[in-house]
Amino acid sequence: MDLESNCLGAQSVFFQNPPSISGHACVVGKKEGEGPLKNSFDYISDDSFFGEKTWEKAENAMVKMAFELALDKASLSPSAVRALFAGDLLNQCTGTSFGLRGASVPFFGVFGACSTMAEGLCLAAMSIDGGFSACSAALTSSHFCSAERQFRLPLEYGGQRTPTAQWTATAAGAVLLSKSGTGPRITHITTGKIVDAGITDANNMGAAMAPAACDTLNAHFHDTGRSPSYYDAVITGDLGHFGHDILAHLAHAEHTSFPNIFTDCGILLYDSKTQDVHAGGSGCGCSAAVLCSYVFQKMLDRTYRSVLFVGTGALLSPTSSLQGESVPGIAHGVLLTSD
């Protein structure tokens, strides 16, 4: 076999034996469970603490539950999983490491900010197609309360949110990939580059991530030789309403058509008219939960046969913003197809 036989263009890969989605689950909080996708989630908790004493431990519990639910739904034991790719936005990714410390599964920690689910799927798919695993998993989480107090202000302060601010989803999603199966398959991935457009407003992450999404989309279309019209849906991670509009503008400037098949998990997760989330949803759990509910359901009922899922991440920290840095973005593309 030619060692580079799976490469396509400068940033994309296609799989000789496209791995199949053999299981998935998502766990969400109360607010997400009141939104437009409320009938699509596996578990909705009315308790923001998920039975734990702190919001960080609640996030650990969500991670554990999402992984166990995905395994249960697929009738698999943890020992079937040979490579688990997971991470989150808490400092040192503790949502993941504490949530999974009892799982006893070979583990690769990843950090892609809100692009983590897409990044994990890229790596999980490569691990299977490369012959390194028969079953791999991608997992991520976020929690509004643990994120808010880590990145912004104590919740008790009741800080006013800007119009461009997004609402960090309380959600965890887990996806199991197998070398065989009848679920949707990952046929291509496009690995993103870090793109820094100079945005310094940490409350406008849609603006910071949109250029990275545009860069990855252009790379994907160039590498595969396809246009957006090939896909039933192109779904970005968490650009939100402002970021989605900016992507439309950038895509137009790049001479890429921007048809109505483009949407965004941050727009889909909440009802913008009634749920007071300002520019939409965000957080690692946002795109993970929408993928594991809305997207996979539409693929399983064949409404969608070809979906380009583009996870988007803002690679900032509170410290980098306080030191005057701009916000680098990244986006990874995952092409899902069902027969």
Place this chain on the structure above:
Amino acid sequence: MDLESNCLGAQSVFFQNPPSISGHACVVGKKEGEGPLKNSFDYISDDSFFGEKTWEKAENAMVKMAFELALDKASLSPSAVRALFAGDLLNQCTGTSFGLRGASVPFFGVFGACSTMAEGLCLAAMSIDGGFSACSAALTSSHFCSAERQFRLPLEYGGQRTPTAQWTATAAGAVLLSKSGTGPRITHITTGKIVDAGITDANNMGAAMAPAACDTLNAHFHDTGRSPSYYDAVITGDLGHFGHDILAHLAHAEHTSFPNIFTDCGILLYDSKTQDVHAGGSGCGCSAAVLCSYVFQKMLDRTYRSVLFVGTGALLSPTSSLQGESVPGIAHGVLLTSD
């Protein structure tokens, strides 16, 4: 090709076409440059700020410099690198994302705490042997001052360090892997599991990581059918003196012999008698710098022909410790051989 043809036992992988180390570089601070490996580093900075205004920006500068030096030494341009696996210990891995934002290279962020270099090498090797890349890179960094104020106390406070405390290395290392070349090759990897032995002292990370190192070593020896005597050296990441002793004790209990080929990057990096580092070195940069200097030099001059490099990470955060949590550990094994 059988899709699982590269799997060996429960946690290990062997490569059909073992990727070769085609370039490497390390950049260190003044203290590291005064230690026993002082003649092995590519660049030693007398300025802890590396010409920048903050220690976090200094870490970004180190990351950028290590990557550029590795490329220069290998006579490669950034565009040759199709997949870059990198991360660090700063919140949200900003050492990496800001250090590499100008590189324009397809990027996968990883988080393995101090095991990051080993984790990155595992993923980079899989990306090449799987046919997804002809040249990949693994990169990581740490900085004593950015780590100390993030994880412990303001430096100005002058806090007393405990005897088991380790010294976070100011160092960045970059490794380039290619499908062809004459450098040392990665023939096997063993992916670690999260192991939590219940250690709650965040100042004794050697104790927290030693059980994970032992678990991965046992898996590696079991999966490959080899005993420690097969290797010229077994080099753990940053267990330090106490952790190394604990590993010896655990390995004895597991009926694994513990000969004098076992050593640790945290022991090698500093002179424990004169440099006042207490239990030894730590931080992502510790094992990266020792690998990119001492280890590769001994492999290139054929002192070592077979080295099992086992990066070790403590998956804690200040928040998890404040909430009373124990410290989960992880360790990834990378088998390097030279002809």
